Amino acid sequence: MSVDRSTAGNAPDHAHRKRASRGAVYAVLAVIALVFIFPFYFMAIGAFQEDPTTSLSALAPRGGWTLENFTTINERLGLLRALVNSLVFTAGVLAGTLVFGLSAGYALARLRWRGRGALFVIMLGVQMVPFQLLMIPLYVQIAGNYGLGDTYAGMILPSLINTTAVFIFRQFFRSLPESIFEAARIDGASELRVLWSIAIPMVRPAIATVVLITFIGPWNEFLWPFLITKESSMQPLAVALANYINNVAGTVANPNGAILAGACTLAFPVVILFCLFQRYFTASDIGAGIKG
């Protein structure tokens, strides 16, 4: 030790201090991470409890496990039907975003046509317009003029093409080397064929990112489907559950358990999907999309 200190100055001491401070960073982050995921633990435990009392002792229950809460919420709002509605809504937006978003992103990145620059500027502006300002005229337009209230089409239309996704696709298509496209064009491939067989396979990671961020939009969306659906048989799960929380919860024996069971059913498909694909939820991909 003494030899060490005389020859290498205070280096070991410094390294030691550095290791200690890194340990402290890990400890603090771990505590914050636990605070962040605690409500999910609370939700998952409570959904399977006969009586999810909210005292501290109920956080590590010994017994009282039940599936009753899922039966209750299912009887009240038809979980399967609501899940199907959520899935159709989400699938519609995903299909629209992938088909039209990929082609628009490709055209913006790699083709020369009049209006390309203008469209890009408009896209930047669109990011700034809050949906809430458009909500009233869209409601008049879609429910009134087009008669699309209580339909999947009316639900999907305002979010059919996700602008962030178009930005991400454009960014990825731009990063491909021009030589690949030149070679394909020399071989006589049509532009659509270049897109389908060359460009799209090369931006697979972007497609994964877009599927992930587009999925969470409609699946979690509350306001628009809440406005456009009056019939309970058309409501996605988020809307059905919100109505249950607001109106029905007071009339059943164990509303807390049923609310948590519904919350779990709505949350966990996305949580699981996200944990499986979290490596595509990266800063660089999405950051490019947000900043344009």
Added chain:
Amino acid sequence: MTTPSALAAPRARTSARDPWWRRLLGTQPLGLGMSLPYIVFLAVVMAYPLGYAVYISFFDYVFTAPGVHADHPFVGLANYRAVLSDPRVLGSFANIAVFLIINVPLTVILSMVLASALNSLTRWTAAFRVAFYVPYVTASVSLIGVWMLMFSQDGLVNSILGPLAPDPSWLVNSHLAMPSIALFVTWKQLGFYVLLYLAALQNVPKELYESAQVDGAGAAKRFLHITVPGVRSTTLLVLILAIITGSNLFTEPYLLTNGGGPDGASASPVLLIYQKGIQQGNPDLASAIGVILVILVGLLSLISTRLTKED
């Protein structure tokens, strides 16, 4: 080498020898065709409703059944005068101010600190990222259900606080309802801003930290003098996005505090847009609130741009 590429790659500019459609639409008009669905979508779902919203706000407008004609007389600024003299509307803007004062600084500071802490680590980062992002990807409605139970009168939070629990409880207390919503939204959205800051930190040169360390600057000093200025443009983005998200608040006051309660203490402008426009059938007043809200958000964004500008 130059000949085939000149043949294959389309020219940037059209020339006078090109056919008329090429001069009109550019060298690769297919691009317009491929973007057309998206352009139509933007026109139908963005541009038209945006113009319509501004239009309605200057007229006396009522909803009619399809096919029924109703007069929509021009009323100038009357709708704006009506909403600006409505104490509930003014109250909702004051509530949003309370929300932003709590939410925006908390969001910027926490996400910047968490991202730079996360960036300094090498192991367990994926697990930490998942923990921070998971509230962001989960539906508000689910999380509100959980928070309602945790913050209710005899909920978990109050049973931990014991005698310190507020009375009346969090969500039904007119002084605590809006701060509770601000905390909820900060927690729910934080992961997304951590993600943006993580991206920005990749662009801050590592050498700056190393040379500062050699000069003997501590961690706090390095954070203040290298990290904070290094991610300035992202801070502006985070500020603007947090302001937009905050002013669009609807689901939380609608569900968490049961329609902006207690007694309007957590009502947001968008909640009033919904109540006036859809429930009470006054889209003209609702649109006027919307236009005022957008102007205020624009002003706040401009101020943020000024504040984060380099001196």
